[in-house]
Amino acid sequence: MSKQDNLEIKRVAGVAAAAEVQDGMVIGLGTGSTAHYAILRIGERVREEGLSVVGVPTSYQSAMRARAAGIRVVDLADVDAIDLTIDGADQVDAAFNLIKGGGAAHTREKCVAAASKRIITVVDPSKLSEQLNVPVPVEVVPYAATLIARQVEALGGVPVLREGVKKDGPVITDNGNFVFDCDFGTIADPAGVEAQLNALPGVLTCGIFTEFAEKICVLVGESSGCRTLTR
C-alpha cells in the first residue's frame, strides 16, 4: 500500500470517530497521524456546525494541532472527567489490549485514557494482531536509564534507547524523559508485562494498555470505508 493510500485509510478512521463527538462534550485528543484526522474533523465541525466542545490534549503535538483547528484546549486538571477520547495505537490485540507510544506520548495518553468514559481507538488494518508483538515503548527517568535497561533484559526484553530525528542523542519526551523500545517478542501475558515494567523504579509508564478494554471501541479505516470492532 502506498503512503498516500495508508494516510487516506487513517483519515477515514479519524473522520468516522469525529462523527461520534456531541455538543458539550469534553474530548480527549490523541497523538499521532491517525488521531490527527479526528482533530482536523472536530475542528471543521466546530466551525461549520457551531459544535461546542473542549479538548484535553495528550501531547504538545495534539495541543498545537487542536488550537490550529480551532478547538478550545484545557488541561487535564481543568476537567472532572472526559466524555470521549479519540486516539491511535501501534497495535491492538484480540482482547483490545494496546501498545502505544510510537510518538512517545503514551504517559499522557494513559492519564487521559484513565479519565475517559469512552475511548475510540482509530487504526489502519496493519495495527490489528491476534497477540501483541511489537516493541513496547517505556518512558524512563534519565537518571535510572542504565539500571532500567539491565532490568528490562532480566525480564526477557531487548531495550533500545530511542534516538531523535533531526536531534542528536535520545528522544526527550514531553515530560523530559527518555524512551526505551523494548522487544519482548510475542507477549503472552500483556497485563503481567505491563505490571512488571511499571513496577521498575524510574519507569514512568510503559506503552502496554490493558486496563481500558471495556471502554474501548476500535475503528479500523479501510479503503472501502470504516469497520467498527467491539468486544
Ligand SMILES: O=C[C@H](O)[C@H](O)[C@H](O)COP(=O)(O)O
Ligand atoms: O505516542 C504516540 C501514540 O501512542 C500514537 O497514538 C500511536 O503511536 C499511533 O500513532 P499513529 O496513528 O501515527 O500510527
